[in-house]
Amino acid sequence: MISMPPFHLLCTLIGLLLLPLHINSADPDLLQDFCVADLKAPLSVNGFPCKPEAKVTSDDFFFDGLSKEGNTTNIFGWSVTAANVLAFPGLNSLGISMNRVDFAPGGLNPPHSHPRATETGVVIEGKLLVGFVTTSNVFHSKVLTVGQMFVVPKGLVHFQLNVGERKALLFTAFNSHLPGSAVVPTTLFASRPSIPDDVLTKAFQVGNDVIDNIKSKFSS
Numbered sequence: 001m002i003s004m005p006p007f008h009l010l011c012t013l014i015g016l017l018l019l020p021l022h023i024n025s026a027d028p029d030l031l032q033d034f035c036v037a038d039l040k041a042p043l044s045v046n047g048f049p050c051k052p053e054a055k056v057t058s059d060d061f062f063f064d065g066l067s068k069e070g071n072t073t074n075i076f077g078w079s080v081t082a083a084n085v086l087a088f089p090g091l092n093s094l095g096i097s098m099n100r101v102d103f104a105p106g107g108l109n110p111p112h113s114h115p116r117a118t119e120t121g122v123v124i125e126g127k128l129l130v131g132f133v134t135t136s137n138v139f140h141s142k143v144l145t146v147g148q149m150f151v152v153p154k155g156l157v158h159f160q161l162n163v164g165e166r167k168a169l170l171f172t173a174f175n176s177h178l179p180g181s182a183v184v185p186t187t188l189f190a191s192r193p194s195i196p197d198d199v200l201t202k203a204f205q206v207g208n209d210v211i212d213n214i215k216s217k218f219s220s
């Protein structure tokens with residue numbers, strides 16, 4: 001005759017079996033900036049719905065948007081061409097995407113962060129100073145030349161500056177189909193509506209004249 005194990009042993013055993021479930025029970029990451037609940041909608045998703053399989057063609061899995069040089073005639077002297085899910089729908093839900101970044105001589109990809117992705121990149125042309133700052137406020141940087149790579153851990157503020165004589169070209173890759181980009185200068189000084197001057201004067205310990213001057217650079 002099989003005797004029942006004591007109740008507390010049974011509880012421990014069940015607890016051990018459920019342990020992996022508890023470890024994996026965090027919320028899934030967002031695939032976009034937000035997904036406000038429409039409590040009455042019949043269906044809503046975090047991401048994008050799928051095209052019916054019968055309508056999928058080979059073209060859905062190829063993209064030539066990164067073959068063209070971007071226009072770097074702007075205040076930063078740079079251009080980002082994104083191959084994310086919005087431009088290349090075949091990437092939907094696959095957790096991957098790329099960017100092409102063109103730099104005029106002296107061009108800057110200004111300090112920014114990607115809320116949903118770690119970034120890696122390889123220099124294709126030219127010479128770039130690549131840097132990021134950790135949450136402990138430590139700055140890591142290096143000058144990279146053709147074929148050299150970098151990594152920026154998810155969410156950290158980073159930049160690339162063209163320190164070569166000629167234009168530069170960089171390809172980057174992300175572990176998100178839509179990494180998102182919070183560009184520090186435009187986030188702080190060109191949001192719509194504007195962040196109140198009182199916040200920025202206090203944050204940067206300067207007067208309204210300085211804040212208004214910076215805001216005016218991005219007002220176009």
Ligand SMILES: *[C@@H]1O[C@H](CO)[C@@H](O)[C@H](O)[C@H]1NC(C)=O
Pocket residue numbers: 071072073074
């Ligand atoms: C590049 O952008 C500038 C500024 O927007 C514009 O004046 C110029 O025509 C563009 N050049 C090309 C080749 O599209």
